[in-house]
Structure formats: structure tokens, C-alpha cells
Amino acid sequence: MKENKNGNSGILAISACRVSRYVLALVFVLAFASPSASNIFPGFIKWHVFIVDDLSNNQNLLCHCKSSDDDLGIQTLPQVVELHHRMGEVKLLGVWPSPYVYRIIWALEVKGIKYEYVQGEFHKPDFTDLLLKYNPVYKKVPVLLHDGKPIAESTVILEYIEETWPQRPLLPQDPYERAVARFWVSFAEEKSISFMSFFVTVGEEFQKATKEVKEVLKVLEETIADKRYFGGEDIGVLDINLGWIALSFGVIEDVVGVKVLVVSDFPGLFTWIQNFREHPAIKTNLPSYPELFTYYKQKRETIIPSDVAS
């Protein structure tokens, strides 16, 4: 095993202990430059540690990769090779208060992943140029950039985050349970059109949308049952996907002037909203009621001038 220091700070300590005849465990402690230090020393300070497995056949070399920011746990050598990219830079391009962007913020926060949030606005050419470059198909947010590689579409981004950073899993381990969770995410995606319709229509179309929304909420009420979260004891991918309901549906109802998600009809969902909003990773990432109300009121007025709204 060789090491190569590249940079002007940091401590490299290696200890090896023999656990058994067949397994050699190596523990590395690498101190990477902190984000603040990289402002002083431009270009971030990297440590390159070269690990060569010279053990004879049938022996596994186990490595524990850990920095002050990340702990990737104990892995076999082939897995270590794949892990290096997890410590790469994470950027999220978003626009306030997009519920799709919030999904990604929440997922990153729940998993404790360090990221830089780049908030833009659609009428600013600098930002739209970025979107055109990184999301040429849809030109929308959110876009996740990991080591400069872009991923678009919130459900796709969530799966990528789940696979790349497996800590604090958002999906169940069992393949069938995973498929069931994905089914519900797909359902929630498909039915979001009814909620959009609820916000932007009036008259007969609005009545139809309200009816559809109630039907979807009924299904969700049955699905949450008496669970704390859709994911069970802790937040899962469906909570993240439906989190926009906890974020802003109440505000939207107030702007539209019609309450649908009431505690008497949907006690389970009502409780879920409280649980979700109070979750430590979520509560510091929720805009306030007044600013959301102002935003959605203005939005609705551009779609439905006040002399037409019922």
C-alpha cells in the first residue's frame, strides 16, 4: 500500500490490525480541507491514497474510508473504487418555492449530504443558460449536479441519491416493498395533475378537479392508515414525494378559498402533515406561511383574474 500526499494540510494516520488469517482490515483517517479552508486555498485539497491488494486469492482486503465530512463504512476493495465519487461535489439548481426542488432538498437533508444550493429565477438569462446546458430536454428545475454530472427529473434524482448515498435509506431493502413504494410514487406523480387543476381552474372544471382531489386524498388516507410516515417509522421516498402537500397544499386551499383536506375527513393525513413538518430534517427547510401565501396568491391572479374567480 502506497500513499501520495497532495496538498499542504491534513493528517494521514493509518493503522492496520490483523483480524484473522484471511482478512486484513485497514482503517484510514483522512482530514480533508474544510469547505471554509477551500475558500482560502482555492481548489480543494485532495488526498490520493493508492491501495494495492497483494493478498493471495480468497482473501478480502477490507477498507474503511472516512473523512471529517463523510464516513463510507467498511468496504471491500472493489467497492472502494466505486465510492470515491460519493465524496464529490454536490450542487442543486432550484427555483423558489418549487415543490419538486424541495423534494431534493429534503432528501439531501435527511441523508445528511453536503450540497450547495444554487437558487435562480426563470427570467434571469444566466440561470436559464445553466438549465439549458444541464437539462436540455426539459429546461426545468430541479437539476442535481454531482461532480459536474447533471441529473434531471425529481423522481430520477431521488433514486440516484438513494443509490449513491445509501445511508438513511428512503426505500425499503426488500425488492417487493421497494416496488410497492415506487408504485405509490408513480401514483402520486400521475395524480398531481388533479391538484394542479384544483389550483388553476374555476367553474365546472374546478368542481371536477375538487372531486378528483378528494378521491386521491381518500386513497392516500387509506395508505397512511395509522403509520407515522408513509415510509413507516421514518421518512421514505413517498413522504418526500408527497411532502409538497405538507409544504403548501394548505396555502393553496386558502388561496383558492376551498378546504378539502380537513381533519374530520382525513385524520391520518392531517397527522402525517404535522409529523412531516416537525421532522428535524424538514422543519428547517420549510418556507413560512405568509411568503407562500403571497407567492400562490400572485400566481393564481396571473392565471385567474379576480373578476373571473368564483
Place this chain on the structure above:
Amino acid sequence: MAGESVTLIGLWSSPFVLRVKWALEVKGIEYQYVEEDLSNKSAMLLQYNPVYKKVPVLVHDGKPLAESLVILEYIDETWKQTPLLPHDPYEKAKARFWSRFVDEKCVPALITTFFKGGEEQQKAGQEVRENLKILEGGIEGKHFGGEKIGFVDIAIGWLGYWIPIVEEIVGINLIDKELMPKLDAWFHDFLEHPVIKECIPPRDKLLNHNKASRKVSTSSST
């Protein structure tokens, strides 16, 4: 895996069912196929897919799953031979991105092109062409997944069979061989693969079926 029971509830004319069939065949999984009559839905379908009451439904050892892309991911995770999704998370994300693109953008536009008329149809047809041009730009290598048949091929290859049928019935060109040479070549290649080709419904039967459903739809719309 011996002793396991895998049942696919489907419809011969559905491309979404065909996706699942392809995945099962490519992986060499033994399964039982049950043809559903959507005009007279079976108790089994209503029990296994109460939310949508649609096909495909995969039942594995009594446990039902719906939504074709969800089923494809389940099949890939449960039966590890002939992996469909790439191993690398970023490549996986690309595969998922393109599959969803087809379902969210291409399919609705294709349905409108097929069932509607006049300006709405023309506009939808134009949208289909634009979406296909975008797909053209996304192809890397022989198949979407590279050199071997993968997730994206199975998720979107059916377009290469269904779109020419739509073109023939409504008389609008959608796959432009000059503007979309890679896509056109890829569709042909994919549909000629022996495992894939064997599952495809006969062209005349599918053509007539779609013609008939279009007649019913256009005569019943006000």
C-alpha cells in the same frame, strides 16, 4: 428459481404489457400468461390492481405489482441474470430518465395524434416528431444501453412497432428516417432480435385492432 410462481396478467395489444413480457423472456424467467378482457374485468385483476384496474399486473408468489416501469425494476432486482439496468448509478439515472421521458411526453402526444383530428392532431404529431428527435440525440452505441439489450430498449423499443402502425392509420409521418437515422436503425435492430421479435403481436392483427378502436373513439366523441 424453481418452485416460484410468476404470473403476468396482460392484454395482447398493450405495449406496456409487452415491456414486461420482454423483460421476463430476456431474463429467461418462467411465467404464466393470463389474457385479460378489459371490457369485462376479472375478479383477479380487480383484486390485484384495485387502484388502476389495468394491465400489466405481475404476480410473484401471490404478491401483485402494477405499473410497467415499476414492474421492470422489480424484475431486474429480483432476477439478477442478464441485468437490464446499468450498474453505475449515473448510467441508471439516464436509463430511468429516458424511460420516463417516453411515458410522460411521447405517449400522450402519440395518443392525441392517433385519436384526435384537425389542428389538435397536427400539433400533437409535431410534438411526437420533436420528442423522437430528442430521443435520437440520447442514443449512445448500438442500443440505448450500449451494446446489449437493456432497460431503455425494453421500455421504449415498442415505439418502433406501434408508431408505424399509427402512421399508416392516420397518414402522418412521425419517424423521419432522414432526421432520425439512429433511432430508426435502432428500432429495426431491436425488433429483429429473436427474443424480442417472438413476443410481438402480429402486425395485421394489431393494425386492425387499432383501426377499430380509433373508429369507436372518433364516432363516440361529440
